[in-house]
Amino acid sequence: MNTDEFTKALSAAEVKVAEGFWKDKMELARTKLIPYEWEALNDRIEGAVSSHSIMNFKIAGDITAQNETGAPRKKEDEEFQGMVFQDSDTAKWLEAAANTLLWQEDKELEATIDEVVDVICAAQQPDGYLNTYYIINGLEKRFTNLRDNHELYCLGHMLEAAITYVRATGKDKLLNAMIRYVDLIDSLFGPEPEKRKGYPGHEVIEMALVRLYRLTKDEKHLKLASYFIDQRGREPNFFKEEAEQFGNGPIWEETYFKLGYFQAHKPVREQKEAIGHAVRAMYLYCGMADVAKESKDDSLFEACRILWDNITTRQMYITGGVGSSSTGESFSYDYDLPNQTAYAETCAAIGLVFFAQRMLEIEPDSKYADVMERALFNSVLSGISLDGTRFFYLNPLESDPVACEKDEKCQRADATRQKWFGVACCPPNVARLLSSIGGYIYTVKQDTIYQNLYIGSSFTKEVNNTKVGFEVRTNYPWDQKVTVMVHTEIPIEFCYALRIPEWCRTFTLMVNGKELDCKTKNGYVYCRRTWSDQDRIELTLSMPVVVMRANNKVKENVGKCTIMRGPLVYCIEEEDNGKDLHCVTMKTDMEFSPVWEADVLGGIVAVYGQGKRRLDNTKALYCPAGEEEYDDITMKWIPYYTWANRSVGEMAVWIHSR
């Protein structure tokens, strides 16, 4: 590999997102999600599960101060509360909040962040250590259970927050603190004989360290990331040795928490199938792609490619959801994609977006952006309510409130979004993604600008030594037209590459009203020419309603179909289509009517079509099969991401069809 050939994403700081679908989501994050989550972190949401995350830092700070100065320690609320990884909730909130400062000045928010940073840094130990669980519960136990206790995970998230905050404000207090913590880690773990051979039970520090390396250019940060990647799953297995040494107990090994749960069953380059906890897996693969890119490591990139293909061609829901099994929140096996019991954690879809972005930065191939778009518009957005204050942890493709209540196989599924969770990883993860969505639209490789997502936005970029302005206007995903305006003081040659989405069968491309003869490669149309000021690209991505089916190997979907329009997967809900959605049959050869409904679900293109409903013509549990009887019905579909925002009821993506 040659890094000169790599593409590089334009950051959220460089791209100004214009009014429209995603700007609304960014504002939702800024004005609703982030303030709401701040309240949650401070335990001020009535009826929500307590977080205690900020309080943990305060208590840890008191303990640190007492240890250093002998000052009397406060006695109130002095217990650690929450999960062992509770620190990461604050870290992710911090990153999300810092993200918004990249594109929206907010002195009040910045002051709040500064206060939080002070609270966090006050808890830091003299040697750099900073994890409230162990500071409060006893430092003698730190680093004795990397497998389960998330110290490196919490550091990874805090490091990401610190880097983002520096980028947004130049303020480096948190970053410096985190670098001290990284130095401590670096002194304890690594390939050198005197160091322990540990690596995290929950990945994320790998990608954080590469981000740090990109900021500091300090090779040791890349080396540490690279070490964590390559040590993972090697024999003798660290987690086994650690469990023996510290008596962590083999109980997990006997349940579903086998080594594969941690992706530690074999060295990462030998892993050919995505297995185990889906969020951990996604974060690992992100780290692998990051290290592969920075280290120009072809074999590591090839490992990423194999895992990518396994996920996206065998283990991904049509919504971009991944990790189908609630047992271990994990990948299960090829084509095992049940609908009602789907786990499809919001965080896992977010991880898939991260992974796609990283693959795209190594090789421009629309397949990565296709999956990124699929996950963003469907399985990620379904994780939050339209008002930004309720959350799904699981994103099933079929839901029945009765099953949620009574079917033990659905016991972790909710029929309605929740206020907060004991394990609250998803809400702040959505916040940090939505607040940085500008960074996922474009990548640049030499003098080629890639447009990966169609989001109204503008940016200025130096191309071939000339500053060029770009302005993209679109009402995507509701409308099929995308216009790109070029602003340049002097005519200049460069290439503008537009992604032709997988879902799009026909498109037209005009430059200044005329068709341009462009080469298409790996899903992008490359428009290379000398561009002048006010040049206009008009791309029309034909966006009919398309009936989709799954591969025959997906057992549960045989005989079923769903519809998509553009990147949006649609579903039907009880509110529009009545109870017993499994008795509804759609015709696959019908005409569909997409209708813009401004007042419905925040404004959507709903889709209407003809269907049939099986009649209940027997009370018998089993009876001889006669001619089946149906009523004709009009079906109404809504975008999947908007489900469960009205009355509580059934939902189905895949529908019986004939």
Add this chain to the structure above:
Amino acid sequence: MNTDEFTKALSAAEVKVAEGFWKDKMELARTKLIPYEWEALNDRIEGAVSSHSIMNFKIAGDITAQNETGAPRKKEDEEFQGMVFQDSDTAKWLEAAANTLLWQEDKELEATIDEVVDVICAAQQPDGYLNTYYIINGLEKRFTNLRDNHELYCLGHMLEAAITYVRATGKDKLLNAMIRYVDLIDSLFGPEPEKRKGYPGHEVIEMALVRLYRLTKDEKHLKLASYFIDQRGREPNFFKEEAEQFGNGPIWEETYFKLGYFQAHKPVREQKEAIGHAVRAMYLYCGMADVAKESKDDSLFEACRILWDNITTRQMYITGGVGSSSTGESFSYDYDLPNQTAYAETCAAIGLVFFAQRMLEIEPDSKYADVMERALFNSVLSGISLDGTRFFYLNPLESDPVACEKDEKCQRADATRQKWFGVACCPPNVARLLSSIGGYIYTVKQDTIYQNLYIGSSFTKEVNNTKVGFEVRTNYPWDQKVTVMVHTEIPIEFCYALRIPEWCRTFTLMVNGKELDCKTKNGYVYCRRTWSDQDRIELTLSMPVVVMRANNKVKENVGKCTIMRGPLVYCIEEEDNGKDLHCVTMKTDMEFSPVWEADVLGGIVAVYGQGKRRLDNTKALYCPAGEEEYDDITMKWIPYYTWANRSVGEMAVWIHSR
């Protein structure tokens, strides 16, 4: 209710089963199952899970002897091993073995039983107590956890064995021992103020006590059964109080072991839906029906009727399997009947047979015998291999070895029958049912003989003061003809009632070659006339292959069908129909060819028909739905009970159809 009106089953001792389908199963039980299980109980099956059940009794006997005589206790193997209810495995084996003595003299087996009885009785405490778990682990803890620790359950099973052994041989040593134990229980638990208000966590003692009452005519035995039934689920709840008193811990309450798991969530007469652990539920309902009959208790019988209807019209698989959820081995909720994750424990189907038999003894209605037959031919028989030495605990309606290995939702399902189980309730339960099958064929009510099952057999019965011999000849279920021969020295009037099975659409009935004008009521044809020697009834139950479907409310079966021929549910297997059975589609309007295949699966009527197989025409995980492509195929069905007796592979009962 008037007990004069009750029917009474002819016992296995009264009926001689003739060569044929069920005689083969009785012989399988006698010559294979029971000897095999004896080896298993004595830990002599290589590669099987250890039982230790007999050894527990020996150790307990040593301890009892030492306590009484001060004789030195043996030191070897002195630990209790196995489940807390391990005694019941020996009890059920004993009952099965005793059953065979009702119809087949076997001095060697009788000698073995006598030895076992000696071993068991040697462990009995001076006050009558007899449970090896507590004798070995400490008697001070006995009766401190009726909820979980199965003392009354083990007694119930041992009592059933004792009663059967008396009936078969007249030997009453075990019975007398068990009556002493019952007396102890009676002195401790009951409605009287000075007694504890306990009842068993796992029911079975209720039905055993009614059997004892029928033998002893001692009202106190019925009263105790009646007390256990009526105390159950009353407030204040005994299990809660007991847990508090003895610190048994509320942990189960927090998981799926809620009070409903034990059917102790409300008084039994108020229970309208079958819930909780399916085997416990079935045994409770049996006890309720028994007590209702003996006590002429209409409201209790009405409670049984409501539960019967709930189970058989909303919670039963087409195979007669019940208890669809592996979580808690339990009933789930109405119409929740998943195929691949079906639990449908063998013991639960056996319990349903018991329940059906009891309902039939209260009111002659073919719906009870229909369900009894359905369970016997399908979900019970599928529990054992054709050679009688391998066992299924679960009886799913769809199986995929890959899912059994990898899908956590199928984690308790096996793709092949097992040698033995840590919880080995099912194998001896099958043995005791098969060995007593003769007792399920006929019931008698005044001068009416009811034929409930069509099994070649003969018996003599005094009817209206005249001894009449009956001989039933049939090759059922393979053949549709049933002949009943009457043998009487003098012409005598009585009624012979023949069940017209639910699955039978048309039948003919001839007496001595002429059609008889008979009244049909509640599914029985009543042939009342004056019968002479050599009179012959010929019943022809038309037995075409019938395509069956499930009620629309059974979500997973919408768009699917299966076939039945007579009482047999059929399935398809990978061995005959290739992999990916979910890609096979059956036509519902086709001609089927039933073919007798003597050399296949012990001799079966296989069924052939035309079907289609979806072609794999894409490698994409999701794609636009085009015209679906199919190959024409010939499908082969086999009776469900014979599945998994050849190569390991997929199986499906419900098949996509159109």
